[in-house]
Amino acid sequence: MQVTIVSSITTSKLTRFFRNQSHFKALEYFVIPAIIEKKLIEGDRTMRIWSAGCSTGEEPYSIAMLCLDLLPPGFELEVTATDEDSHLLIEARNGAYPESRVEDVPHRYLKEYFGPIPGGYSVTGKLKEAVTFECRNLKDPTALRDRDVVFCRNVLIYMDQAARKSVLASLREAMNVGSYLFTGDAESLLGVDASLESVKTAWTTLYRKVRV
Numbered sequence: 211m212q213v214t215i216v217s218s219i220t221t222s223k224l225t226r227f228f229r230n231q232s233h234f235k236a237l238e239y240f241v242i243p244a245i246i247e248k249k250l251i252e253g254d255r256t257m258r259i260w261s262a263g264c265s266t267g268e269e270p271y272s273i274a275m276l277c278l279d280l281l282p283p284g285f286e287l288e289v290t291a292t293d294e295d296s297h298l299l300i301e302a303r304n305g306a307y308p309e310s311r312v313e314d315v316p317h318r319y320l321k322e323y324f325g326p327i328p329g330g331y332s333v334t335g336k337l338k339e340a341v342t343f344e345c346r347n348l349k350d351p352t353a354l355r356d357r358d359v360v361f362c363r364n365v366l367i368y369m370d371q372a373a374r375k376s377v378l379a380s381l382r383e384a385m386n387v388g389s390y391l392f393t394g395d396a397e398s399l400l401g402v403d404a405s406l407e408s409v410k411t412a413w414t415t416l417y418r419k420v421r422v
């Protein structure tokens with residue numbers, strides 16, 4: 211089947227592959243090794259990640275490429291990506307991007323996880339299988355559980371205090387104790403929730419769930 215590029219994105223929905231390199235460095239060098247170590251001790255071999263407010267899919271696909279690269283043999287990867295905007299999710303599931311939007315994808319990933327289409331590239335194979343898209347409003351209670359890593363970046367910034375509080379409750383509900391939360395650089399949660407402690411890494415500050 212021929213995959214074609216369709217785009218309906220607006221400014222508040224903008225995203226990019228590997229947006230904010232410092233987050234992906236922290237994921238690569240700090241979070242993934244910590245979660246692998248924890249899982250080896252617990253005897254669990256599935257890494258479960260939630261990309262909350264995923265827009266057209268660049269964030270969950272970026273996370274999935276890095277994880278597919280780094281997870282040891284025998285580990286499974288489940289990336290659940292959610293957004294309230296069903297039109298964006300059609301693009302995300304389609305996974306077809308013009309050349310200008312894959313500029314930040316390292317060449318070796320482009321070769322391994324994408325196929326050429328007229329005017330751009332389309333996500334293929336293992337990468338497509340690793341990411342599942344669901345239409346959900348983050349203000350509603352979530353059924354997601356057991357997440358090892360949650361990304362909710364550049365979403366809370368558009369919400370008032372009450373909405374942020376209910377979204378945070380959902381994110382926290384989905385997280386395992388010992389799991390990590392990434393927010394956007396302008397979305398500090400400092401002091402907002404006692405079950406999340408901030409963790410300063412060499413690359414960025416993120417949050418760890420320290421108790422139920």
Ligand SMILES: C[S@@+](CC[C@H](N)C(=O)[O-])C[C@H]1O[C@@H](n2cnc3c(N)ncnc32)[C@H](O)[C@@H]1O
Pocket residue numbers: 221222223224225226229262263264265266269292293294295298346347348349362363364365368
């Ligand atoms: C600026 S984009 C951020 C995309 C990506 N997380 C990133 O940082 O590149 C914000 C996304 O959050 C989604 N969003 C905003 N409020 C939401 C809500 N209440 N529930 C689910 N998604 C929401 C928007 O539809 C949009 O796609």
